[in-house]
Structures are given as C-alpha cells and as structure tokens.
Amino acid sequence: MIDQDDINLLDYISGELREEEREEVLKWIESSIENRVYFEQFRQNYLSMRWGTRSSLVKGEFPQIKQRLQRHKIMRYIARCAVAVVILSVGGLGVHSLRQEREITTVQQPISSISPGSSRAYLQLSSGEIVPVSTEEKILKEKGGTSITISSAGEVLYHVRDSLVEVADEVFNKLIVPRGGEFVVTLDDGTRVWLNSGTEFRYPTNFVTEQREVYLKGEAYFDVKRDTTRPFVVIVNDCAVKVYGTQFNINTHKEGVIQTVLVSGNVAFRKGDEEFRLQPGEKAEYWKHEGKVEVNQVDVSSYIAWKDGTFIFENESLEDIMNTLSRWYDVDVFYTSPEAKRVYLTGKMKRYKDIQELLYFFERISDVKFTIKGKVITVSEK
Amino acid sequence: MRNLDNEICTLLKQHNVEGLKLLFSVYYRPLVLWADTYLNNIGHAEDVVQEFFVKLWEKKFGDRLSALTLKSYLFTAVKNQALNVLEKFDPLKETCDVALVNHFQVEYDDLTEELLSRVKAEIKKLSPRSQEVVNGVYLEGLHYKEVAQKLGISVSTVKTLLVNALKQLRTSCEHINEILTFILYKKITI
Numbered sequence: 001m002i003d004q005d006d007i008n009l010l011d012y013i014s015g016e017l018r019e020e021e022r023e024e025v026l027k028w029i030e031s032s033i034e035n036r037v038y039f040e041q042f043r044q045n046y047l048s049m050r051w052g053t054r055s056s057l058v059k060g061e062f063p064q065i066k067q068r069l070q071r072h073k074i075m076r077y078i079a080r081c082a083v084a085v086v087i088l089s090v091g092g093l094g095v096h097s098l099r100q101e102r103e104i105t106t107v108q109q110p111i112s113s114i115s116p117g118s119s120r121a122y123l124q125l126s127s128g129e130i131v132p133v134s135t136e137e138k139i140l141k142e143k144g145g146t147s148i149t150i151s152s153a154g155e156v157l158y159h160v161r162d163s164l165v166e167v168a169d170e171v172f173n174k175l176i177v178p179r180g181g182e183f184v185v186t187l188d189d190g191t192r193v194w195l196n197s198g199t200e201f202r203y204p205t206n207f208v209t210e211q212r213e214v215y216l217k218g219e220a221y222f223d224v225k226r227d228t229t230r231p232f233v234v235i236v237n238d239c240a241v242k243v244y245g246t247q248f249n250i251n252t253h254k255e256g257v258i259q260t261v262l263v264s265g266n267v268a269f270r271k272g273d274e275e276f277r278l279q280p281g282e283k284a285e286y287w288k289h290e291g292k293v294e295v296n297q298v299d300v301s302s303y304i305a306w307k308d309g310t311f312i313f314e315n316e317s318l319e320d321i322m323n324t325l326s327r328w329y330d331v332d333v334f335y336t337s338p339e340a341k342r343v344y345l346t347g348k349m350k351r352y353k354d355i356q357e358l359l360y361f362f363e364r365i366s367d368v369k370f371t372i373k374g375k376v377i378t379v380s381e382k
Numbered sequence: 383m384r385n386l387d388n389e390i391c392t393l394l395k396q397h398n399v400e401g402l403k404l405l406f407s408v409y410y411r412p413l414v415l416w417a418d419t420y421l422n423n424i425g426h427a428e429d430v431v432q433e434f435f436v437k438l439w440e441k442k443f444g445d446r447l448s449a450l451t452l453k454s455y456l457f458t459a460v461k462n463q464a465l466n467v468l469e470k471f472d473p474l475k476e477t478c479d480v481a482l483v484n485h486f487q488v489e490y491d492d493l494t495e496e497l498l499s500r501v502k503a504e505i506k507k508l509s510p511r512s513q514e515v516v517n518g519v520y521l522e523g524l525h526y527k528e529v530a531q532k533l534g535i536s537v538s539t540v541k542t543l544l545v546n547a548l549k550q551l552r553t554s555c556e557h558i559n560e561i562l563t564f565i566l567y568k569k570i571t572i
Contacts, residue, residue: 006545007538016526044492045548051415051493052501053520057424058414060432062406068436 009042061118061135067354074357114375116352117197117328119154121183124174126205133183143171146188146205155184160206170204177201177218180330187214190225191232194307197327198253211242219251221307224265239286243267248278249304253323258286261303269293311351311358318343318368322379329355336380340368387449394444402439409456410435412493416457417464419488422523430463457490501551508547511535515543 005028011017012025029039120134126143138150149157156175177183177199185193188206195201199218212232224232224246234241234250236258241250246265252258260269262278269276269284276293278284283298302312313321319341322333328351335341343366349358359370359377371378386408393401410431417427438444447455505516511533518529530537 006549007541010541010545010548014526042548044489045551047419047488048492048497048501049505049516049548049551050419050520051412052498052505053516054415054418054424055411055498055502057521058411058428060410060414060428062403065402065406065432065435065439068432069439072436072440 005038006042009039010046013043013046056132059118059120059134063118063352064115067116067352071354071356074360114329114331114355114372115180116354117180117182117330119183120181121175121177121195123148123150123156124176126171126173130176142173142205144206146171148173148205153184154182155186157186158188158205160188170208171206172202172204174200174202178330179327182328187212189227189230192223194221196220196306197330216250217252219249219253219306221247221249221304223247237288238271240270241267242270249300249307251303253327254320256288258288259303260284260286261298261300263300263304305348306351309351310348312348313345315344315346317341318345318362318366318379321345322377325355325358326377331355331375331377333377333379336378340379340381343368387452391444391447391449391452394438394447397442397444401444402435405438406435408495409453411495411498412490413456413460415498416490416493417460420461420464420468426467427464430467431460434460434463453490457493504551505547508550512543512547515540516547519544 008025008028012022017025029035118134120132123131123133123140125131125140131138131140133150133156135152135154136150137152140148140150142148144160146158146160149159151157175183175185175195177195177197179197181197183195185195185201185203187193187203189212191212193201193214196219199216199220201218201220202215204213207230210230212227212230213235214233215235217236222232222234222243224243232243234243236250236252239258241248241260243265246267247263248265248267249261249263250259251261260267260278261283262280264280266280267278269278269286271286271293274293276284276295278295281297281300283296283303285294285296286292287294299314302314305312311324319335325331326333345362345366347361355377356372359372363369367382369380369382371380386404390401390405390408393404395401413431413434414424414427417430418424421427421430505513508516514533515529518524518532519526524532526537526540530540533540
C-alpha cells in the first residue's frame with residue numbers, strides 16, 4: 001500500500017522538497033526506529049534501482065586501463081626528454097618512412113574524451129525491435145525457433161533449430177555498427193562476417209532461397225562457408241558480389257566507390273549485365289558515377305588488417321587515413337589547409353591504442369600538426 | 383566475494399597484472415556506479431575509477447591491501463576522488479542530490495554485479511509504463527514533471543508508479559539486517 005509517507009520519502013530523496021519540508025521528513029525519519037528502518041529500506045531500493053538501470057551505461061573495458069597505463073608511461077617519458085628528440089617504440093608500432101627528426105610540437109593532455117572503438121552494435125530483429133549488443137552475453141529468440149547468442153567476444157551467433165515446421169520465408173535481421181564500434185556475425189550457414197565501424201549489414205537468420213543473399217553498407221570482411229549448391233551474394237546498392245566459398249573484404253565508405261579485395265577463393269563482381277572475375281590478391285573498385293571497374297594487384301594485408309585489430313597504411317593520403325580513424329575513434333576531422341590532406345604516410349599499429357599515440361607519430365614523421373579539442377581533431381601544417 | 387578479494391590481493395601484491403584484471407572484472411562497474419551516485423555523470427565516473435585503478439597499480443597500493451578491508455578501501459577511496467572532482471567542477475553541489483547522499487551515509491555493501499543483474503531482471507518484470515517511468519527518472523535524469531509530460535500522465539501517477547516499482551524490488555540489504563538486529567537488541571534490553 002502506498003501512503004503519503006512514501007511520497008514524502010520519495011520527494012525527500014529526489015531533492016524535491018524545500019528546506020522546511022525536508023526538516024519535517026527528517027523529523028519523521030528520526031522519530032522512531034521503525035521509521036528509520038523504513039527509510040533506509042526505501043532509500044536502498046531507490047539506489048538499487050538507480051544502479052541497476054544505469055549499469056547499462058557503463059562502457060569501460062579492461063583494455064582501456066592498459067591504454068591509460070601506456071599513456072602515463074609515455075607522458076612521464078616525454079616530460080623527462082623535453083627538448084632532446086628520441087624515437088619511442090611502443091609495442092607493435094613500426095614506422096616505415098622516417099623523415100628528418102623533428103622537435104615534438106604538440107602533445108595532448110591525459111584526460112581525453114576520445115577512445116578507440118570497441119565491440120558494440122545494434123541488432124535489429126525481424127519485429128523491428130533494436131537490441132544493443134556488446135561483450136555482455138545474451139541469448140535472444142527469433143521467429144521460427146532461431147536462437148541468437150551474443151558472446152563475450154563481441155559476436156552474434158545464429159542457430160536455427162532443426163524444426164519440423166519448415167520456415168517458408170526468410171527472416172531478416174540487421175546489424176548496425178556505429179562509429180567507434182565493431183562486431184562479428186556468424187550466419188546460419190557458418191559464414192563469418194566481421195563488421196567495421198559505420199556499417200549496416202542486413203541478412204536472413206536462415207538461408208532458404210537458392211542464393212544466400214545479404215546486404216551491406218559500410219565495410220565488412222567475409223569468410224564464406226563453402227557451398228557449391230548455393231552461391232553467396234553480397235548486395236551493395238545495385239551491385240552484387242557473388243562468391244561460392246571464399247575470403248574477401250568489401251568497403252563502401254568512399255563516396256561513389258565500391259571496393260572489393262579478394263584474399264582467397266573466387267568472386268565475381270557483377271554490375272548490371274557485366275561480370276568481372278577476381279583472382280586472389282586482386283582489388284576491384286567500382287566507380288559508380290563513371291560506371292567503370294578498375295582491377296589491381298594489391299597486398300591484401302593493408303585492406304584486411306582491421307579485422308585483426310591492426311591498422312596498416314600503405315602510402316595512404318592523410319585524408320584517407322583520417323577518414324578511417326574518424327570512424328573507428330568516432331571523431332570529427334578538420335583541415336586548415338588542403339595540402340595537409342595530401343600528405344602520404346605508411347605505418348602499422350594496433351587499433352586499440354589511443355589516438356594520441358598515432359597522431360604523435362604522424363607528427364614526428366611528417367609536416368603536419370594535430371590539435372585535439374574534445375572529439376574534434378584539427379590538422380594543420382607546421 | 384571474500385575468496386575473490388583474497389585472490390585479488392594476493393595477485394596485486396605480486397604485481398601480477400591478472401590481479402588488476404580481476405579487480406576490474408569484479409569491482410569496475412560497481413565502483414563506477416558508486417562514483418556516479420555522487421557525480422551524476424557516468425563518463426566522469428568512469429574516468430575517476432579508471433584513473434584510480436591506474437594509480438593503484440602504478441603506486442603499488444596493492445602492497446597495503448588486505449582481503450578484509452579491500453572493499454571498504456576501494457569504495458571509500460573512489461568516493462573521496464569523486465567528491466574531489468565535484469569540488470573542482472561543481473562547488474555549489476548542484477549535480478548531487480543533497481538529500482540522497484548527505485545526512486545519512488550511503489551504504490555500498492549491496493553494490494555488486496549480482497545486485498545489478500537482479501535489479502535489471504526485476505525491472506523487466508514491471509509494466510511497460512512503469513519501465514518508462516524508471517528509465518525516464520534514472521536513465522534520462524528527468525524530473526517527475528518532465529516524465530509526466532512525456533508520458534501524458536499526472537505527476538502523482540508518476541510518483542505512485544515509481545514507489546510501487548521500488549516496493550516490488552527485493553534487495554538483500556545487508557546493512558538493513560544490521561539495523562533490524564539493533565532493533566531486536568533494543569527491544570530485548572527494554
């Protein structure tokens with residue numbers, strides 16, 4: 001039963017009361033032990049509910065602690081070598097094109113609001129319901145008896161129960177990976193798909209048609225389960241990439257371009273009536289507006305390194321590099337001069353590191369300078 | 383919990399990073415929510431707790447820890463840090479519900495991962511309307527008037543729904559047991 005006392009306590013705890021009213025309630029609480037106990041129970045419930053609801057807002061993961069430790073180490077080291085120029089080697093970072101050594105120009109302060117991406121995404125079920133997913137284990141149910149498991153490794157796994165009732169229609173799910181996120185899906189047929197930041201992937205929970213068809217917008221690495229009876233088709237806008245069992249990366253982030261890199265197996269890239277076959281180690285770029293397809297031999301590692309948690313830039317323009325970083329770190333980038341965009345860099349590093357470390361090294365090996373304010377990075381020339 | 387505390391202290395004394403990892407997995411979220419009780423900002427709370435863990439590791443505070451006092455040390459230290467941060471950014475203490483945390487000491491004993499799971503499960507059992515009220519108040523930080531407006535109901539309905547939800551919540555509340563024992567004792571001596 002609820003009475004006025006309960007409402008008073010609620011108002012008291014929520015800070016809704018004026019001075020005199022607060023005094024009244026305090027008097028009531030302290031007037032007897034029963035009241036005091038009642039209040040304590042009430043407040044404990046209030047706090048428990050607060051903690052329980054807000055617990056889903058806590059995003060921190062242990063790797064962030066490691067990053068802070070690393071950053072503290074660097075800051076201490078830098079403080080000790082203010083003017084002298086030293087080459088720092090921070091576990092896993094190899095810088096290929098070293099230029100003339102320069103003085104350190106800017107180093108940002110430790111408390112920053114920029115963190116590297118992590119396993120998080122939004123799963124839209126066939127009902128339209130959107131479930132946030134992360135490394136918190138969950139089990140969800142879909143139509144037709146399909147069970148969906150979210151593992152602590154940041155992966156969505158589909159398991160269609162062998163049911164007596166044949167599911168006639170395909171049931172579609174959509175995984176939306178925001179900037180600063182990444183996720184992995186294992187489809188019903190065993191195909192694994194790694195999704196990078198800023199990606200939308202739509203797929204059936206169960207493959208029933210003659211072709212295994214999925215829809216992609218963004219960037220994903222596919223490891224397709226071999227099935228010669230059912231080709232796997234990735235549909236991007238009006239293009240289709242058709243495979244039988246194979247590993248490849250598709251990237252649609254660059255405006256007007258669909259980039260497909262084949263690692264192994266074989267794919268056919270189809271646009272309208274035209275079909276282009278790719279060999280392993282080849283990259284096909286379809287330029288929408290020009291309507292042309294360009295095929296090149298490439299070193300695939302720089303295109304797929306992201307799925308193993310590494311950035312590899314091979315003589316890439318700073319503009320392209322910053323575009324990639326802005327999606328992973330969820331930051332905005334501005335340039336004070338167009339020349340800064342055309343600086344070319346080569347390098348490799350773990351993408352779970354702080355962005356400051358990356359930028360610090362870019363500054364050392366080129367003529368650019370970075371200024372960070374909140375989640376905005378401004379690039380200028382020295 | 384006691385076993386884990388032992389494990390954590392032993393590993394930290396050896397400066398074994400597994401100790402820090404274990405500390406993190408058991409206490410990170412509870413401590414963040416604890417700091418958030420004073421800061422009313424999860425982002426700041428996470429910063430505070432992360433910096434605290436880093437300091438604990440770097441300054442080898444692990445050497446001075448004992449399993450029995452670990453929890454109280456953690457929660458007290460984090461609360462102090464949170465209040466320090468509050469001093470800097472909010473000297474007028476406008477973010478913190480004065481009545482909620484002052485005057486009567488807030489107990490952290492129940493703040494465990496187990497409680498969080500339990501409460502989340504309990505909340506799911508509430509009616510959709512009640513859940514909306516709960517989310518409005520706790521997640522979005524809205525005042526009762528704003529929640530009422532948002533849901534198209536009266537303020538008194540909002541409060542009633544919330545109080546009902548709170549009553550449905552069953553918490554173990556160790557320190558309540560202490561007070562009950564105290565009452566029993568009092569009654570006996572009288």
